[in-house]
Amino acid sequence: MFVPKSDIVLTMKDKDIAVGLDIGTTKIVAMIGRNNEYDKMEILGIGKSKSLGVHRGVVNNITQTIQSIQQAVQEAEANSGMDISEVVVGIAGQHIRSLQHSDYITRANSDEVISEKDIDMLCNQVHKLVMLPGEEIIHVLPQEYKVDGQAEITEPIGMYGGRLEANFHVVVGQISSIRNIGRCVKSSGLELAGVTLEPLASANAVLSQEEKEAGVALIDIGGGTTDLAIFKDGIIRHTAVIPFGGNVITEDIKEGCSIIEKQAELLKVKFGSAWPGENKDNEIVSIPGLRGREPKEITLKNLSKVIHFRVVEIIEQVFLEIKNYGHDEQKKKLIAGIVITGGGAQLKHLKQLVEYITGMDTRIGYPNEHLAGNSDPETTSPMYATAVGLVLNSLEKNKKRIEEEEAEIAQEVKEDIQDEQPQDIEQSIEEPQQPVNEGFETENKEVEERKEYTESKKPRQNIFEKWFDNFKDFLDNAE
Secondary structure: OOOOOOOOOEOOOOOOEEEEEEEOOOEEEEEEEEEOOOOOEEEEEEEEEEOOOEEOOEEOOHHHHHHHHHHHHHHHHHHHOEOOOEEEEEEOOOOOEEEEEEEEEEOOOOOOEOOHHHHHHHHHHHHOOOOOOOEEEEEEEEEEEEEOOEEEEOOOOOOEOOEEEEEEEEEEEEHHHHHHHHHHHHHOOOEEEEEEEHHHHHHHHHOOHHHHHHOEEEEEEOOOOEEEEEEEOOEEEEEEEEOOOHHHHHHHHHHHHOOOHHHHHHHHHHHOEOOHHHOOOOOEEEEOOHHHOOOEEEEHHHHHHHHHHHHHHHHHHHHHHHHHHOOOOHHHOOOOOEEEEOHHHHOEOHHHHHHHHHOOOEEEOOOOOOEOOOOOHHHHOHHHHHHHHHHHHHHHHHHHHHHHHHHHHHHHHHHHHHHHOOOOHHHHHHOOOOOHHHHHHHHHHHHHHHHHHHHHHOOOOOHHHHHHHHHHHHHHHOO
16 A cells, blocks of 8 residues: 655645645644546555653643644654655644634625625625634635625625625634744644635545535544534534543543553453443453452453443534524524544444434545555544545646646636637728727736636635635744
């Protein structure tokens, strides 16, 4: 699966290659990927390190986090034979929250068609919302638009109207936490190529477009947090971060069974189950004692009970968020049910427990839909969903940028060829010559029309990309 390290060192300047950096609570993953000839993602290299200095998705030790990032990146470089220079980073953590907001603008001239400037004006107005101290709006996602009261409009550009309004899904976070992540990446000797919300990245890796249309809740159970992203009609409708994850389960086992953390984690992974009824009373596992002490015997039934109570608490909190979205309403019903991913999704009988508590169809989300067929089975594990999604997002953006650049170049070449074509001599003799001023005005008009056409073909930069540009400027100017 991995390309062996060769004498020729490839660089990250290739636009068809991207690197995702998933900074989690328990692990940091650096993944290098590219699109193959079948438009599937091929993983060239992967590096993983124990995450030190991150607690519940928030950096609390800069030095340790930098060391962990460098270790993961070096391993990915060794596996792929490439030099990594820039990465796309995922942001999550307990400081992320979301809210719904409606806003509108009254246009000065309703006889002119609605343009991108009007959309920007409306989105910028949302950015002026007063947040709690230390918080900043990092993502403004328009849901549906209304033009002069006409509802359920997905793309208002080109329409006529005086009043433009929209419902927005607004994602808010602690700006200091996001800046700390940016600082860790830059201090690791890497360029920040982009920032993506982790629930959105995981969703791209494990959800199909049909599921997003039908209505689906993605639950990403990580080490420190559990992320929720709800989609309906192809649009993200709700996001939430529950400040509990796999680490809390490990902590419960550690305290409940009076063993050290390393042993508790091993017990959870090897023998853990979310459904106590599956284990018999006589199933016992022996844990070695510390420094010559007697080994401890733990029944798997008791182990499952400890895990069960904590998992039920996490699922109930997630289900409360799903109800807050309005799942009980017929119009907002999530027909595709629930998809569980992340490292915590590997817990035995978790799918059955989620179905029992929520009454919704559930499946485990594997990030293999967009991966090449020869991918290593390890990389298709739910624990790599976020990293795969980050690379996919970056490759998609690169592909769009290349297509737009090629289209612009093709248009310029076409115009140059038309300009260089010799005029028909007979036509030039028969047709009376235009006055100098008239010809000049016509030429000016053609230039203006060409300029307008080129402007309309330029890629639209969404609010999140504009925010990222400003954030990058801040990091570059910071001492």
